[in-house]
Amino acid sequence: MRRLIVQEWMTLDGVIQAPGMKDEDPSGGFEHGGWSMPYFEDASMKWVVDNLNEAGGFVLGRRTYELFAGHWPEAPEEEQPMAKPLNSKPKFVATKTLEEPLEWENSTVLRGDVAEAVAALKKEDGGDLLVIGSAELVKTLVEHNLVDEFRMMIDPLVVGGGKRLFPEDGALNELKLVDSEATETGAILATYAAAKA
Numbered sequence: 124m125r126r127l128i129v130q131e132w133m134t135l136d137g138v139i140q141a142p143g144m145k146d147e148d149p150s151g152g153f154e155h156g157g158w159s160m161p162y163f164e165d166a167s168m169k170w171v172v173d174n175l176n177e178a179g180g181f182v183l184g185r186r187t188y189e190l191f192a193g194h195w196p197e198a199p200e201e202e203q204p205m206a207k208p209l210n211s212k213p214k215f216v217a218t219k220t221l222e223e224p225l226e227w228e229n230s231t232v233l234r235g236d237v238a239e240a241v242a243a244l245k246k247e248d249g250g251d252l253l254v255i256g257s258a259e260l261v262k263t264l265v266e267h268n269l270v271d272e273f274r275m276m277i278d279p280l281v282v283g284g285g286k287r288l289f290p291e292d293g294a295l296n297e298l299k300l301v302d303s304e305a306t307e308t309g310a311i312l313a314t315y316a317a318a319k320a
Contacts, residue, residue, distance in 0.1 A: 126251040126271040127182070127241065129261055130174050131288055132159040133277050139258055140285035142278075147190065148286070155282045162278045162310040170304075170312050172204045174274060179250020180213035182233075182241060184257030188216045191255075192227035215244060215252070217260045238267040245269065258286040266290055272316050273298065279309040 132142035141147035142159035149156060183191065191209065198206035214230040217237045225232065233240040241264060244252060254261060254270075264270050273288075289296070298315035305311055 125179060125245050125247060125249055127245055127254065127264065127269050128174075128178070128251055128272045128274060129254045129264070129270050130171075130274045131256070131261070131276070133275050133288055134158065134280055134282050134285075135277065136281045136283065137287045137289065138282050138285035139256070139261075139288050148186065151285065153285045155285070158280060158282055159276065159278050162276070162306070162308040164306055164308050166304065166306045167276055167308075167310060167312060170274075170276070174253060175205055175208040177251070178208065178212060178253035180215065180252050181209070182215045182217070182244070182252050182254045182257070182260070184260035185216060185218035185221060187256040187260075188214065188218070188221075188225075188227070188230070192225075192230070196227060215240075217241075217257070217263075237263055238269065241269055242267070258288070261288060262290045265296070266292070266294075268317070270317055272301070272314060275311075275313045275315070277311045277313060 131139045133139050140153050141156035143157060145156040147156045195206045195209045210228060212229060214227065215233050216225065216230055217233050221232060223232050254264065297318040299318045300313065301316050302314040303311060
């Protein structure tokens with residue numbers, strides 16, 4: 124059995140929308156794209172690279188997949204520590220619009236119900252699966268209790284609105300802190316395990 128790990132960049136008010144670039148995801152009128160970049164430094168870079176290298180593959184939503192597929196295959200030399208695992212490892216894409224063959228190497232469309240498809244992936248042999256970004260996909264995975272671990276870079280700012288990590292469904296989900304580290308910029312790198320019965 125493989126674990127499913129969600130890696131996100133999050134504000135103190137729980138927003139995960141567009142952490143990396145100004146125009147990454149302006150949907151809903153979001154104006155604060157790129158908010159995480161001022162907090163990114165050596166410890167957080169090591170955290171990202173370690174997570175990518177430890178993963179057996181990646182599960183991505185369509186928008187994240189398209190953003191990544193447009194960048195990582197042609198990434199500059201200084202980004203190769205991140206690009207190599209992203210380019211070479213299997214990628215499973217939750218999409219209703221894209222069809223195979225997908226252009227980015229080692230990419231496969233998840234067929235049918237996404238929760239069932241991810242549950243089936245978890246039952247296979249292999250390394251843990253890492254979900255990056257993919258806000259809508261993560262909500263579905265949380266709703267179906269498929270997430271085993273959350274790895275968060277929590278930045279010390281509030282953006283006042285935007286896509287949030289957890290669905291606002293009134294459900295109580297207990298988590299257990301497994302690891303944490305404060306960075307020089309004030310961000311916290313935290314790992315939470317799902318406290319399943």
